[in-house]
Amino acid sequence: MSMLAGLLEAYVARFKVALGVQFQYRASLIIWLTWTIMESVIYLVVWTTVARSSGGRVGGFDTQDFAAYFLVTMVVNHLTFTWIMHEFEYRIRQGQLSPLLLKPLHPIHGDIAENVTYKGLTAIVLAPSLVPLVLAFRPALHPEPWAVVAFLPALLLAFLLRFLSGWTLALAGFWTTRVFAINEMYFVAMLFLSGQMVPLSLLPAPIQSLAAALPFRWMVSFPVELLLGRVSPEEALAGFAAQAFWLSVSVALAMVIWRAGLKRYSAVGA
Amino acid sequence: MMAYARLLGVFLRLGMMNELEYRVNFYVQMLRSVIGLGTGLAGLGVVFSHTDTLGGWRPAELLALLGVFFLVSGAINLIIAPSMQRFMEDVRQGTLDFTLTKPEDAQVLVSVRQVQIWKLVDIALGTIVLVIALSRLETSVGPGQALAFGVTMLAGGAIVYSFYLILATTSFWFVRVENILVIFQSMYQAGRWPVGIYPWWLRSALTFVVPVTFATTVPAEALAGRLTWQSLVTAVALAGVMLVGSRWFWGVGVRRYAGASA
Numbered sequence: 001m002s003m004l005a006g007l008l009e010a011y012v013a014r015f016k017v018a019l020g021v022q023f024q025y026r027a028s029l030i031i032w033l034t035w036t037i038m039e040s041v042i043y044l045v046v047w048t049t050v051a052r053s054s055g056g057r058v059g060g061f062d063t064q065d066f067a068a069y070f071l072v073t074m075v076v077n078h079l080t081f082t083w084i085m086h087e088f089e090y091r092i093r094q095g096q097l098s099p100l101l102l103k104p105l106h107p108i109h110g111d112i113a114e115n116v117t118y119k120g121l122t123a124i125v126l127a128p129s130l131v132p133l134v135l136a137f138r139p140a141l142h143p144e145p146w147a148v149v150a151f152l153p154a155l156l157l158a159f160l161l162r163f164l165s166g167w168t169l170a171l172a173g174f175w176t177t178r179v180f181a182i183n184e185m186y187f188v189a190m191l192f193l194s195g196q197m198v199p200l201s202l203l204p205a206p207i208q209s210l211a212a213a214l215p216f217r218w219m220v221s222f223p224v225e226l227l228l229g230r231v232s233p234e235e236a237l238a239g240f241a242a243q244a245f246w247l248s249v250s251v252a253l254a255m256v257i258w259r260a261g262l263k264r265y266s267a268v269g270a
Numbered sequence: 271m272m273a274y275a276r277l278l279g280v281f282l283r284l285g286m287m288n289e290l291e292y293r294v295n296f297y298v299q300m301l302r303s304v305i306g307l308g309t310g311l312a313g314l315g316v317v318f319s320h321t322d323t324l325g326g327w328r329p330a331e332l333l334a335l336l337g338v339f340f341l342v343s344g345a346i347n348l349i350i351a352p353s354m355q356r357f358m359e360d361v362r363q364g365t366l367d368f369t370l371t372k373p374e375d376a377q378v379l380v381s382v383r384q385v386q387i388w389k390l391v392d393i394a395l396g397t398i399v400l401v402i403a404l405s406r407l408e409t410s411v412g413p414g415q416a417l418a419f420g421v422t423m424l425a426g427g428a429i430v431y432s433f434y435l436i437l438a439t440t441s442f443w444f445v446r447v448e449n450i451l452v453i454f455q456s457m458y459q460a461g462r463w464p465v466g467i468y469p470w471w472l473r474s475a476l477t478f479v480v481p482v483t484f485a486t487t488v489p490a491e492a493l494a495g496r497l498t499w500q501s502l503v504t505a506v507a508l509a510g511v512m513l514v515g516s517r518w519f520w521g522v523g524v525r526r527y528a529g530a531s532a
Binding site: 180 | 294298301302305308309312313316317319320321322323324325449452453456457459460462463467468469471472
């Protein structure tokens with residue numbers, strides 16, 4: 001119990017530090033906001049245009065459904081994303097990992113706390129900008145009560161899964177200084193296979209099967225589809241199972257690779 | 271004009287010599303460009319698996335637009351953006367003095383001084399896409415359209431350049447303006463698609479606040495033979511006004527800088 005209390009205390013301390021750091025970079029908040037909104041609005045407009053030129057509907061989506069899909073995706077994508085891959089490479093290259101290793105707490109806790117603080121802070125900026133977007137694009141969002149309830153754990157699992165797999169991927173930095181290629185591939189896979197660019201049901205059949213076999217779908221698309229009412233209760237349960245499965249795979253991989261990477265790091269001799 | 275060309279040649283050579291020491295960067299850029307292009311093409315593929323036209327544009331025409339998009343962003347990232355970033359850095363550090371004392375037009379110097387040579391990859395890929403798109407257009411491109419394309423590309427380039435110069439010049443007053451340039455880059459992504467599909471407020475912003483429309487959509491319209499006289503005249507007129515206006519604004523800024531440091 002005292003260990004949990006200690007962990008909580010460490011998190012609160014990390015929150016405060018991260019908050020202080022973020023307040024120094026207010027301009028980057030605005031930049032981030034423009035990127036986030038522009039990306040979603042571009043796809044939203046493209047697909048509503050496609051729906052309009054095909055008689056108002058494409059693959060079970062009308063223009064208002066597309067609006068709802070991409071606005072919810074924007075929020076879910078924001079709440080689940082992580083940039084740790086870019087930071088980790090820098091950390092290893094600059095030797096900044098060494099002081100972190102001396103601390104009694106596993107560095108991942110600091111990373112989670114920083115991520116969550118950033119999300120909280122950016123949510124304050126993102127929420128008001130949703131109002132004009134909703135007024136402009138009139139999304140149709142009428143979720144069933146059970147779907148709203150199920151959305152929250154799905155979102156939490158999606159965040160943990162995406163964060164842990166991103167963190168594990170970042171560990172590649174122990175072995176190579178050129179992680180950018182891996183990061184770019186990961187980014188493209190996320191773009192297509194997590195439903196950020198287009199609802200997965202509109203992709204060609206082979207790519208849909210690919211998406212079903214890979215973890216990306218469970219990081220963004222699943223909570224979005226859940227809230228949009230496009231998932232039946234049975235499918236939702238199967239989705240939770242898939243999220244739990246991939247999450248345990250990520251945890252196992254993260255632990256194994258972290259240990260192997262640390263040996264490698266000390267072998268390089270920081 | 272000749273001064274621009276000659277200095278650009280010098281700095282391109284310099285950039286080449288610098289970068290040849292870091293050849294791995296070429297592969298980095300190659301991978302980035304190919305991924306960027308592949309993503310764009312795949313996006314077009316998915317869209318056209320569900321429809322025949324997007325906002326009145328047929329597949330080959332949108333392919334041409336993608337080519338123009340790559341070409342223009344390649345040109346921006348090859349010379350304009352790095353030079354302007356270096357210029358803003360110089361203002362902040364006070365090292366602009368070294369440029370101002372050189373016996374060349376200072377505006378010309380800061381505009382072409384920094385070159386990211388590997389962005390030529392984007393220009394090359396954009397050209398290839400453009401050529402393939404041209405061979406697929408239903409109506410072949412006549413000399414009139416080719417001329418209109420050349421004119422609108424030049425006008426678009428001049429507009430984007432002046433836009434960058436005006437923003438960068440404000441660094442004489444405000445120290446941190448490079449953030450605005452990053453915001454421009456995020457808005458520029460919208461130029462992958464014809465601006466006609468966006469709602470009026472976004473279309474106006476992309477036309478009059480940040481110059482995306484004239485840099486990408488208008489030249490692609492010229493190739494597709496759907497350019498109106500009004501667009502052509504507006505593009506040329508705006509280019510002229512912005513070139514003169516940015517030159518004037520630059521002069522105001524430089525005088526202020528000299529006054530502050532001397």
